[in-house]
Amino acid sequence: xxPLLKLILRRLGLGVLTLFLVSVVVFxxxxxxxxxxxxxxxxxxxxxxxxxxxxxAQLHLDRPLYQQYGIWLKGIVTGNLxxxxxxGVSVVSLIKQRVANSALLVVFAAIISIPLSxxxxxxxxxxxDSVFDLTTSVGSLALASLPEFVIGMLLVxxxxxxxxxxxxxxxxxxxxxxVWGQLNLLILPVLTLVLAVAPYISRILRASxxxxxxxxxxxxxxxxxxxxxTVMSRHALPNAVIPAIQVSALQLAWLxxxxxxxxxxxxxxxxxxxxxxxxxxxxxxxVQAIALLIAAVYVIANLTADIITILVSPxxxxxxx
Amino acid sequence: xxxxxxxxxxxxxxxxxxxxxxxxxxxxxxxxWVDIIAGSLKFGRTRVGLVIVVAIVLLxxxxxxxxxxxxxxxxxxPDYSGPSAKAWLGTDGIGHDVFSRVLCGGRTVIGLSIAAxxxxxxxxxxxxxxxxxxxxxxxxxxxxxxxxxxxFPSIVFVLLLVALLGHSLWLIVLAVAVTHAPRIxxxxxxxxxxxxxxxxxxxxxxxxVPRRTILMGEILPNITSPLLxxxxxxxxxxxxxxxxxxxxxxxxxxxxxxxxxxxxxxxxAMLVQxxxxxxxxxxxxxxxxxxxxxxxxxxxxxxxxxRDTGAK
Numbered sequence: 001x002x003p004l005l006k007l008i009l010r011r012l013g014l015g016v017l018t019l020f021l022v023s024v025v026v027f028x029x030x031x032x033x034x035x036x037x038x039x040x041x042x043x044x045x046x047x048x049x050x051x052x053x054x055x056x057a058q059l060h061l062d063r064p065l066y067q068q069y070g071i072w073l074k075g076i077v078t079g080n081l082x083x084x085x086x087x088g089v090s091v092v093s094l095i096k097q098r099v100a101n102s103a104l105l106v107v108f109a110a111i112i113s114i115p116l117s118x119x120x121x122x123x124x125x126x127x128x129d130s131v132f133d134l135t136t137s138v139g140s141l142a143l144a145s146l147p148e149f150v151i152g153m154l155l156v157x158x159x160x161x162x163x164x165x166x167x168x169x170x171x172x173x174x175x176x177x178x179v180w181g182q183l184n185l186l187i188l189p190v191l192t193l194v195l196a197v198a199p200y201i202s203r204i205l206r207a208s209x210x211x212x213x214x215x216x217x218x219x220x221x222x223x224x225x226x227x228x229x230t231v232m233s234r235h236a237l238p239n240a241v242i243p244a245i246q247v248s249a250l251q252l253a254w255l256x257x258x259x260x261x262x263x264x265x266x267x268x269x270x271x272x273x274x275x276x277x278x279x280x281x282x283x284x285x286x287v288q289a290i291a292l293l294i295a296a297v298y299v300i301a302n303l304t305a306d307i308i309t310i311l312v313s314p315x316x317x318x319x320x321x
Numbered sequence: 322x323x324x325x326x327x328x329x330x331x332x333x334x335x336x337x338x339x340x341x342x343x344x345x346x347x348x349x350x351x352x353x354w355v356d357i358i359a360g361s362l363k364f365g366r367t368r369v370g371l372v373i374v375v376a377i378v379l380l381x382x383x384x385x386x387x388x389x390x391x392x393x394x395x396x397x398x399p400d401y402s403g404p405s406a407k408a409w410l411g412t413d414g415i416g417h418d419v420f421s422r423v424l425c426g427g428r429t430v431i432g433l434s435i436a437a438x439x440x441x442x443x444x445x446x447x448x449x450x451x452x453x454x455x456x457x458x459x460x461x462x463x464x465x466x467x468x469x470x471x472x473f474p475s476i477v478f479v480l481l482l483v484a485l486l487g488h489s490l491w492l493i494v495l496a497v498a499v500t501h502a503p504r505i506x507x508x509x510x511x512x513x514x515x516x517x518x519x520x521x522x523x524x525x526x527x528x529x530v531p532r533r534t535i536l537m538g539e540i541l542p543n544i545t546s547p548l549l550x551x552x553x554x555x556x557x558x559x560x561x562x563x564x565x566x567x568x569x570x571x572x573x574x575x576x577x578x579x580x581x582x583x584x585x586x587x588x589x590a591m592l593v594q595x596x597x598x599x600x601x602x603x604x605x606x607x608x609x610x611x612x613x614x615x616x617x618x619x620x621x622x623x624x625x626x627x628r629d630t631g632a633k
Contacts, residue, residue: 018469021465021466021469022472022473025469141610141617144613145609146610147560147565147609148561149568150564150602150609153584153602154602156588157591165592260477261568264569283484284485291473291480294477295473298473298474
């Protein structure tokens with residue numbers, strides 16, 4: 001087997017193992033709860049032995065733990081996430097639309113923040129120690145310190161209430177009309193997420209760009225008389241972007257969790273606000289499903305980044321031979 | 322092997338290649354981190370950060386004693402009234418004095434964040450030292466299990482625990498600590514791996530020094546510098562997380578005066594009474610910027626000291 005393929009397969013295997021353990025944690029978390037769910041559901045009727053045993057069988061509580069886990073996992077793989085205890089409807093129907101809404105938020109945030117922060121980072125490196133570099137580096141350090149809800153509240157303060165009132169401060173998407181007709185509702189939540197993740201990417205890109213610009217091969221290209229824009233596009237940027245891939249993926253993964261607070265802040269109907277509602281109601285099937293979903297996105301984003309890094313970095317590719 | 326966490330690497334490229342020269346336990350152990358803190362004060366950003374943090378911590382500590390009203394007293398002025406002689410920053414929805422609540426609302430955020438970070442450091446450093454100094458099999462098991470925790474974004478993990486166990490302050494402190502511990506453990510493990518092969522550790526092993534003594538006496542003193550940076554980073558994130566939990570309604574409960582909670586309680590009335598929201602938002606923002614500026618300064622000093630000694 002070629003060593004590159006072996007490396008990728010190993011990484012894939014590790015990712016699958018992590019996903020499996022994550023599912024064990026989420027399943028196990030509910031098992032750690034004191035009390036018997038059947039007794040909790042039946043209340044006083046639990047005294048009826050036949051009814052109690054029937055319900056236990058229905059919930060598979062009479063099986064050993066590993067079998068319960070197997071049944072639960074099979075349900076998840078086949079798209080059956082259980083029933084919400086708070087509303088009595090299936091978890092899938094409850095969160096289907098919300099998953100799409102959150103994905104929209106994350107995708108918008110990603111396609112804006114990644115190119116924007118790469119541009120800012122590259123320019124800051126190119127114009128090192130200029131006013132632009134100084135401003136963006138102080139700005140990104142400050143932004144990187146702020147919790148996302150603070151960024152969101154500052155945006156609401158400046159654009160949606162006190163200073164000027166040109167944006168909606170809540171983003172209640174109307175499900176009866178197309179999202180594309182109400183994009184203005186997405187501006188502030190997306191901007192919050194962009195400001196939360198962009199500083200990390202631009203900082204790492206600036207650092208790696210500086211390293212690349214000082215490298216021998218960039219010097220060589222310049223000495224050959226290659227025009228500066230070609231040096232940038234052909235030699236500097238492609239190499240400088242490699243470390244940024246990893247960080248971008250980490251930030252994308254972070255976005256999956258970041259939506260929780262941001263959606264709550266803007267009253268945006270996504271999985272984040274659904275998660276908060278479910279935690280408030282202690283609606284465990286919904287909590288489990290969303291936690292598992294977010295963790296899976298996190299693991300898969302990291303996995304993808306690692307594999308892309310293996311594929312694009314010449315050092316890793318050739319070093320194996 | 323990355324010795325400094327990903328976050329630090331983002332701050333300082335190449336930071337993991339430049340760590341202080343390890344010293345046998347005892348020798349220089351005190352000087353190194355004192356030097357680094359002193360060295361960090363050469364940077365303007367560290368001093369600005371320090372001034373901000375000291376100012377806000379003082380405000381939070383002294384505030385409750387100088388507050389003009391009780392933070393729980395209602396009817397100081399009509400509900401949602403603007404600034405006046407009686408209530409300098411106006412009142413909130415049930416007539417609490419906003420100024421007094423701001424003065425009293427910092428203690429919980431700062432106290433809980435420090436508690437969570439300290440517990441996280443103890444857990445993380447213990448696991449990291451153990452993983453770094455154990456046989457590869459034990460090391461692998463510990464690190465794989467920590468990877469599983471890392472798959473949950475902090476806020477999701479904390480809320481998962483809150484959903485299961487109900488919200489209480491000790492649970493939140495513990496949950497925040499548990500989400501940070503794996504990241505700290507990675508740094509501690511990486512730094513430990515750099516030290517375990519050194520002659521002075523080998524010598525102690527040969528002399529039959531117990532493992533615990535080697536870990537605490539030889540290895541720990543040599544990894545304090547990256548841990549110092551890690552502490553700063555985790556403290557900044559803890560403040561954000563703890564304040565966010567109160568903002569979401571899972572931290573401090575009404576009628577407590579708490580910055581995160583105040584933001585949530587008053588945000589619906591932001592148009593009529595902006596102070597009750599803006600001032601706590603501003604203070605949390607300043608505090609996290611302050612701690613992060615200090616951390617950035619310390620991690621720069623860490624590299625600087627290294628360059629002075631020419632260590633690699």
